[in-house]
Amino acid sequence: MSDETLDLPVIQRVLDHHRETPGALLPILHAIQAGVGYIPDAAVPDIAHALNLSQAEVRGVITFYHDFRTAPPARHILRLCRAESCKSRGAETLAAQLREQLGLDDHGTSADGAVSLRPVYCLGACACSPALELDGQVHARLTPERLSALVSGCLQEVKPC
Amino acid sequence: MLKLFVPCDSVARAVGADQLADALSAEAQRRQVEVQIHRTSSRGLYWLEPLLEVETAEGRQGFGPVAAEDVAGLFDALTAAPAEHPLALGLVEQIPYLSSQQRLLFARAGITRPLSLDDYRNHGGFEGLAKAALLEQAEVVAAVLDSGLRGRGGAAFPAGIKWRTVRDAPAVQKYVVCNADEGDSGTFADRMLMEGDPFLLIEGMIIAGLAVGASKGYIYVRSEYPDAVHALNEAVLLAREAGYLDTTGSGVAFDLEVRVGAGAYICGEETALLESLEGKRGIVRAKPPLPALEGLFGQPTLVHNVLTLASVPIIMAKGAQFYRDFGMGRSLGTLPFQLAGNVRYGGLVERAFGLTLRELVEGYGGGTSSGRPLKAAQVGGPLGAWVPPSQFDTPLDYEAFAALGAMIGHGGVVVADDTLNMANMARFALQFCAEESCGKCTPCRIGSTRGMEVVDRLIASSDPAYRADQANLLHDLCDTMQYGSLCAMGGMTSYPVASALKHFPADFGLASPEAAQ
Numbered sequence A: 001m002s003d004e005t006l007d008l009p010v011i012q013r014v015l016d017h018h019r020e021t022p023g024a025l026l027p028i029l030h031a032i033q034a035g036v037g038y039i040p041d042a043a044v045p046d047i048a049h050a051l052n053l054s055q056a057e058v059r060g061v062i063t064f065y066h067d068f069r070t071a072p073p074a075r076h077i078l079r080l081c082r083a084e085s086c087k088s089r090g091a092e093t094l095a096a097q098l099r100e101q102l103g104l105d106d107h108g109t110s111a112d113g114a115v116s117l118r119p120v121y122c123l124g125a126c127a128c129s130p131a132l133e134l135d136g137q138v139h140a141r142l143t144p145e146r147l148s149a150l151v152s153g154c155l156q157e158v159k160p161c
Numbered sequence B: 001m002l003k004l005f006v007p008c009d010s011v012a013r014a015v016g017a018d019q020l021a022d023a024l025s026a027e028a029q030r031r032q033v034e035v036q037i038h039r040t041s042s043r044g045l046y047w048l049e050p051l052l053e054v055e056t057a058e059g060r061q062g063f064g065p066v067a068a069e070d071v072a073g074l075f076d077a078l079t080a081a082p083a084e085h086p087l088a089l090g091l092v093e094q095i096p097y098l099s100s101q102q103r104l105l106f107a108r109a110g111i112t113r114p115l116s117l118d119d120y121r122n123h124g125g126f127e128g129l130a131k132a133a134l135l136e137q138a139e140v141v142a143a144v145l146d147s148g149l150r151g152r153g154g155a156a157f158p159a160g161i162k163w164r165t166v167r168d169a170p171a172v173q174k175y176v177v178c179n180a181d182e183g184d185s186g187t188f189a190d191r192m193l194m195e196g197d198p199f200l201l202i203e204g205m206i207i208a209g210l211a212v213g214a215s216k217g218y219i220y221v222r223s224e225y226p227d228a229v230h231a232l233n234e235a236v237l238l239a240r241e242a243g244y245l246d247t248t249g250s251g252v253a254f255d256l257e258v259r260v261g262a263g264a265y266i267c268g269e270e271t272a273l274l275e276s277l278e279g280k281r282g283i284v285r286a287k288p289p290l291p292a293l294e295g296l297f298g299q300p301t302l303v304h305n306v307l308t309l310a311s312v313p314i315i316m317a318k319g320a321q322f323y324r325d326f327g328m329g330r331s332l333g334t335l336p337f338q339l340a341g342n343v344r345y346g347g348l349v350e351r352a353f354g355l356t357l358r359e360l361v362e363g364y365g366g367g368t369s370s371g372r373p374l375k376a377a378q379v380g381g382p383l384g385a386w387v388p389p390s391q392f393d394t395p396l397d398y399e400a401f402a403a404l405g406a407m408i409g410h411g412g413v414v415v416a417d418d419t420l421n422m423a424n425m426a427r428f429a430l431q432f433c434a435e436e437s438c439g440k441c442t443p444c445r446i447g448s449t450r451g452m453e454v455v456d457r458l459i460a461s462s463d464p465a466y467r468a469d470q471a472n473l474l475h476d477l478c479d480t481m482q483y484g485s486l487c488a489m490g491g492m493t494s495y496p497v498a499s500a501l502k503h504f505p506a507d508f509g510l511a512s513p514e515a516a517q
């Protein structure tokens, strides 16, 4: 496990940067997550202090929004769109394929930390459904073969060479 | 010199536009042909993406969809007989799907480079602002009112009335907030506009700021749209450098900030959005007070959807009368409909209100992509009703759809063929509500979960009497949610559920419509 105190300078920089920003909590959380990879618990007291909030308020916000993580992410995050347009083009079949190929449920993370699965509800790619987002990059007009190749790509890198 | 155009739109990229652009420049280098590759916005003819356009004396010739592997052959064709290439589409602007549209908001789509101020100005950009700057605040508000523009975010409230309320509210600090949360599945017009023509939104917000006396604007963009966030941030910087923002010279200073959501559908609801902007959980506020009077940080705030704000420069440049000449009844102007799901020709269709759903789905869309029978279309996002083909001749007009117990909402249309099971979709609507509810009121927070359980029991049972019982229970639950919820999240989840139950009882194992009554 990483030592969370190592991240404190990043967090302090973010807090300093947003000293004058009105309603700064979301920009702060996004910036910390971008810098550290997640929101370390050790950051909460500092954020609360900087914004004059209680720690409970800060934690309440972190847990309310789906985007914020409180633990380090897997190496790859694969978000398959499960909303209506993609469902009408076979997204559920692809979801089943993913569960099988990775042996994970819809919200699972593989034991080796290679891949996390997350559902997402619309990527704005509905005219080219089905779609997914892999590490921030959208792939549309998915087929079972294409999906399988993307997943294999994530798994292969894992082997140290 | 060969001048080529390849979209930089995120969905064009999701189907290979970057690889196409790379292959084009590599091939040109190999052949020692001089090329210029312009990365433009997308035309919105998504089934043709990646769409390559080539400048010719007659206009831009189109080829699509072009894979990187097609590039070598294309270069051969370009020097010999371009029109005979199997991917040749002829002049892009003569493709009937496009030439039959009435593009006001998307007039520049596919033509200009999103972050080129010169492209924007050369194609009519900032004309609306120039006109508005010469008018009194009240005259700008009157123009918006006269245009008949209604909010494009879903509720279709007359925009001008909101503008008047905010303008008349006495306050030192007022805000303009752009709702760019576009959480509705099946919709992508906001995304296309922000990625493809960000200055249009900025221009609309500057005019709004001038007219209502607001000096600060926020654009709240969902985090699922990183390309839009990037384009807007860059465009704000460019507009600021060029003196369009924070222009102390022109009387009112107005500046803009882009904020990013964090994956909560409810933050598209305007009061939850304001809470989120203030750094809080996205919990819906009770109304009144209206955001127009007590909005962001308690100050008068004009909240509008991307498309509403982006319509304003057109209204100012061409006049309120020009705008209201499009449309029918009280649905005036144009709406960029978004054709998605199981449809052959998915894309953006900007037309005046009043064309029928059939013209949209069968005419533009060409029916299902699977070739199987059309079953239904969900209009207006996840809270919209499933409309069966028997109702497809309804004109796309706010009032006509309301009369069906449906809504146009943000103009998204998701097409389904006969393999999509509507009981599953009803269950999904309830599941989505349960996951995304802000939790403030019981019918929405608890009712959605109970609803899923009812659908599960209904589907699992083989006893007709028990099924009919559960169907009645589901109806009651829909009523409770519809009438007992604070906002449309709980209130309108009943639309997809009740419409599925009403029009597709067989999917629930129910014998006939009567059995579901």
Ligand SMILES: Cc1cc2nc3c(=O)[nH]c(=O)nc-3n(C[C@H](O)[C@H](O)[C@H](O)COP(=O)(O)O)c2cc1C
Binding pocket: B150, B151, B152, B153, B154, B155, B156, B157, B159, B179, B180, B181, B182, B183, B184, B265, B266, B267, B268, B269, B270, B271, B303, B304, B305, B306, B308, B309, B487, B488, B489
């Ligand atoms: C659950 C829910 C989600 C909504 N999502 C959006 C959205 O993503 N984008 C949007 O513009 N309006 C959305 N709205 C509508 C807004 O509350 C509000 O009516 C709109 O921002 C007003 O802008 P307009 O006048 O331009 O339509 C949503 C409403 C509800 C109840």
Ligand code: SF4
Binding pocket: B266, B284, B436, B437, B438, B439, B440, B441, B442, B444, B445, B485, B486, B487, B488, B489, B490, B491
């Ligand atoms: S209906 Fe649902 S989302 Fe809307 S306020 Fe109530 S609990 Fe929140």
Ligand code: FES
Binding pocket: A081, A082, A083, A084, A085, A086, A087, A121, A122, A123, A124, A125, A126, A129, A130, A131, B185, B186, B187
């Ligand atoms: S529904 Fe999947 S991208 Fe929109």
